[in-house]
Amino acid sequence: MWLFTRPPAGAEPPLLVDVRTGFEYNWFHIPGAVHAPGVIWGDTHAIDAKIKGRTVVVVCMTGHRSQFGAWSLIRHGAADVRNLEWGMIGWLLSGGPVVSSDQEPAAGSAVNGTNATQRKGTDENG
Template identity: 40%
Template sequence: MSAIEIPTVTATTLPAGARLIDVREPDEWAAGHAPGAAHLPMMQIPDRAAEVPRDGDVVVVCRSGARSAQVVSYLLANGWGNVHNLDGGMRGWAAAGQPMVADDDRQAQVI
């Protein structure tokens, strides 16, 4: 059996109009996430996969790119053809100077 190739994008090569799905845990999400991203924790993906759009570009993100790569692999194996992994995750997003928001008045950060 051959491994599934994981399509990737970076924070600076994100397709215009792409929808971001953040698969980190609730405390990671609350500390800082991309504006407009949807929060769908990794362990909930099998039960909530119907919430992942099947049209347009979808980019999955975690802290560093490892968990999101697993989610992309799962989605590809289950019929999604429009999903990409955010290479470098939220760490790469922050390093590229992309905007972040937190769930409270704190300074957004990647934890």
């Protein structure tokens, strides 16, 4: 639930780094998450500039792959790296907001769910 809270005034929100496959990320992800699957293999170039001085939360589907991503980011100089416990499965079960790539919220939306689609297992058939 830590990710649902707003950071203190003047503090930058955590950077969410999603290390899942492109298919998984496009299917659903946390609003504002940066897709960087190469991080689990040590390829941090796409986000190196974004991790300086920020809290980074790494996420995968279950929390296992993201551990490798967290270790990789620590080796590349990130000071405060966290692994989202239970990954996207836990996030969904706790009621966390998600979007699909075709529903990405407007820039600047908060992680707390502003402008995010809440998926609760509904589909075309209700």
